Amino acid sequence: MYNCDIIDNIEMKDGIVVYVIKQGNESEWFFSTRKGKFEVSEELGYKRTILVSIDYHRRVNDIKEIYQEIKEIGNMLRYVEYKGDIKIMIDETGIGKREILFEGKSKINGIIWVEETLKEENKGKYSRKLMFEGERSLVQSEELLLIKKLIL
Numbered sequence: 001m002y003n004c005d006i007i008d009n010i011e012m013k014d015g016i017v018v019y020v021i022k023q024g025n026e027s028e029w030f031f032s033t034r035k036g037k038f039e040v041s042e043e044l045g046y047k048r049t050i051l052v053s054i055d056y057h058r059r060v061n062d063i064k065e066i067y068q069e070i071k072e073i074g075n076m077l078r079y080v081e082y083k084g085d086i087k088i089m090i091d092e093t094g095i096g097k098r099e100i101l102f103e104g105k106s107k108i109n110g111i112i113w114v115e116e117t118l119k120e121e122n123k124g125k126y127s128r129k130l131m132f133e134g135e136r137s138l139v140q141s142e143e144l145l146l147i148k149k150l151i152l
Contacts, residue, residue: 001055002054003053008048017046018088019089021091022090023060024117031051052070063090067088109132111132113131129141
């Protein structure tokens, strides 16, 4: 249901933060590379950062739907001596929305899928990507769609 990355930085203030990556942003540099994840951790400023991405098969419209599960992930991945509260954070624009348009299996690449994610809700912008199961940072192709209403 989730993919989790733990980044520990002993130079930061004590504490643990669970950051839920906006659906559709998992392949961005900050969340798909080691250096990017470390930069996110430094920006958030906690001793332990847990980056959580939601499985592409799961439909989540609001953090409230998964809040308790995310909190449990934080508790399972806390460091032993930490007794404080675990902070849960999301992107300021929300959790995002994802819809799987196609899923199949390639002889060469394994499981592939086409996903559509909301980029800017108030502007009707969507991103459509062809993705590979084994490597979330690899996007085969991507397009930005501007959805316009058809008047018949």
